[in-house]
Amino acid sequence: MTEHDGWFAGLDPDDADAAVDRIRDGSAEAARDWPGRAVSSGLAADTDEYYERLHEATIAAARAGVHERERADDKQLIHAVRAMDDCERTANELAERVAEWAGTRYEDAGTGVDYARELAADDDESTDPSAAQLHALAERTAALADEADELRRYVEETTPTVAPNLAAMAGPVLAARLISLSGGLDALAKQPSSTVQVLGAEDALFAHLRGAAPSPKHGVIFTHEYVRGTHPDKRGSAARALAGKLTIAARVDHYSGDRKPELDAELDERIATIRGNVSEGGDGGGDGDDSDADGDATAGGDES
Amino acid sequence: MSDLPTGVERREFDGVERLATRGEPVYGEPTDGEWRAWNPDRSKLGAMLELGMDTGLVGGETVLYLGAASGTTASHVADFAGPTYAVEFAARPVRDLLDAAEPRSNLFPLLKDARKPETYAHVVEPVDVIVQDVATRGQAAVATTNAQFLGEDGRLLLAIKARSEDVTRDPSAVFEDVCAELESTYEILETERLSPHHDDHLGVVATPR
Numbered sequence: 001m002t003e004h005d006g007w008f009a010g011l012d013p014d015d016a017d018a019a020v021d022r023i024r025d026g027s028a029e030a031a032r033d034w035p036g037r038a039v040s041s042g043l044a045a046d047t048d049e050y051y052e053r054l055h056e057a058t059i060a061a062a063r064a065g066v067h068e069r070e071r072a073d074d075k076q077l078i079h080a081v082r083a084m085d086d087c088e089r090t091a092n093e094l095a096e097r098v099a100e101w102a103g104t105r106y107e108d109a110g111t112g113v114d115y116a117r118e119l120a121a122d123d124d125e126s127t128d129p130s131a132a133q134l135h136a137l138a139e140r141t142a143a144l145a146d147e148a149d150e151l152r153r154y155v156e157e158t159t160p161t162v163a164p165n166l167a168a169m170a171g172p173v174l175a176a177r178l179i180s181l182s183g184g185l186d187a188l189a190k191q192p193s194s195t196v197q198v199l200g201a202e203d204a205l206f207a208h209l210r211g212a213a214p215s216p217k218h219g220v221i222f223t224h225e226y227v228r229g230t231h232p233d234k235r236g237s238a239a240r241a242l243a244g245k246l247t248i249a250a251r252v253d254h255y256s257g258d259r260k261p262e263l264d265a266e267l268d269e270r271i272a273t274i275r276g277n278v279s280e281g282g283d284g285g286g287d288g289d290d291s292d293a294d295g296d297a298t299a300g301g302d303e304s
Numbered sequence: 305m306s307d308l309p310t311g312v313e314r315r316e317f318d319g320v321e322r323l324a325t326r327g328e329p330v331y332g333e334p335t336d337g338e339w340r341a342w343n344p345d346r347s348k349l350g351a352m353l354e355l356g357m358d359t360g361l362v363g364g365e366t367v368l369y370l371g372a373a374s375g376t377t378a379s380h381v382a383d384f385a386g387p388t389y390a391v392e393f394a395a396r397p398v399r400d401l402l403d404a405a406e407p408r409s410n411l412f413p414l415l416k417d418a419r420k421p422e423t424y425a426h427v428v429e430p431v432d433v434i435v436q437d438v439a440t441r442g443q444a445a446v447a448t449t450n451a452q453f454l455g456e457d458g459r460l461l462l463a464i465k466a467r468s469e470d471v472t473r474d475p476s477a478v479f480e481d482v483c484a485e486l487e488s489t490y491e492i493l494e495t496e497r498l499s500p501h502h503d504d505h506l507g508v509v510a511t512p513r
């Protein structure tokens with residue numbers, strides 16, 4: 001097959017797998033009258049038969065491609081972390097309802113998922129139908145919270161196999177959230193670190209781009225200790241430094257897959273500098289991503 | 305108002321006259337016998353026909369559809385056109401596109417990137433019409449690189465989505481830029497805003513130079 005051939009050139013008409021491979025991986029410089037060529041080369045008796053074969057082959061090829069992409073581990077992880085969030089959110093919502101309801105019946109009614117678990121664990125001897133309904137709702141709530149815990153365990157187990165460096169640096173759940181927000185590890189690896197920094201803060205970002213608001217300093221990476229645990233004055237710098245290293249980690253995970261512990265060490269050092277805990281040694285390890293464009297915080301760290 | 309292509313008719317559904325084609329239902333649209341309503345609010349090409357743009361479509365054409373998504377519009381096109389090659393790069397919508405393509409022997413789904421025509425030129429034959437509805441930046445470039453598939457008197461039916469190029473810019477300025485870029489390869493025959501069916505979209509009919 002050359003760059004002037006169609007997908008069917010030299011193909012055994014009965015070899016469906018080979019046809020699928022050709023559709024998926026083949027290429028040509030330019031379109032040609034493929035139906036006409038297929039008929040004259042004897043692959044098909046007439047154009048109707050050609051189109052029939054083409055229909056079969058394109059459907060099988062598209063199905064195989066979709067299957068392969070959607071079954072990829074990072075795509076499965078995305079569904080798991082989203083399901084985890086759904087279960088947690090719904091469990092919390094139902095727990096509020098349980099607390100509201102229970103407050104009308106019991107003096108000692110508590111709040112939250114913990115109380116729903118407590119109520120669900122109580123043996124209910126009451127024959128009162130509304131008490132039974134409340135009890136059933138509490139059981140349902142507790143089961144949903146259990147499911148959320150299960151999913152969290154699954155995410156914690158799976159993320160390090162999908163993205164070892166990112167999981168080590170961000171923690172498995174935040175790593176999974178970043179992958180989920182960008183739509184895949186490949187997409188995350190292609191993001192600039194300024195985008196990674198504000199993933200999850202899209203509303204604030206677009207408000208800023210419309211000119212109505214200041215730029216957001218951080219998106220979901222706020223949940224990372226290195227951002228949340230840094231003084232608010234220096235959080236922007238910390239978020240920028242963290243996003244820079246997370247981006248590098250995602251790229252290493254996507255393109256090589258090897259674990260590189262030195263990345264974590266570089267980040268630790270950099271954050272320590274920003275927080276002003278060390279007097280030197282933080283600079284020089286820079287990769288450009290963490291240079292301080294607006295100079296809002298490193299000055300203190302570097303000079304102290 | 306220009307004529308509708310053969311195979312597309314205005315028919316009454318629940319007392320309202322709507323565009324319709326004949327084929328298997330795809331997305332829960334209202335049907336009347338074998339006819340199914342074509343919703344211009346969910347389809348840019350549907351909106352172009354609804355607004356009376358002169359698409360040059362007569363029915364039975366060979367079509368390259370770029371950005372087929374779940375196949376909502378592509379299925380209607382396949383109902384009245386000839387061989388229809390539907391290119392879509394996102395895996396999730398192609399799952400739905402496959403359901404639309406299965407009962408349509410002339411609809412060929414291709415899980416390919418519309419920015420890389422060489423990856424499907426070994427499958428797609430020269431076509432009479434390119435329908436393009438891709439929601440990425442560089443919509444003019446997609447139309448330009450795919451011009452090679454169009455015959456001399458072919459038609460490009462393009463829906464430009466301003467927000468895909470730049471969310472912050474004024475849509476009219478975006479349309480102007482995209483059209484200017486198209487002019488190197490295409491002669492633009494007609495443009496019209498697709499409101500009220502689609503906000504910030506411009507319908508374009510063009511032919512290769």
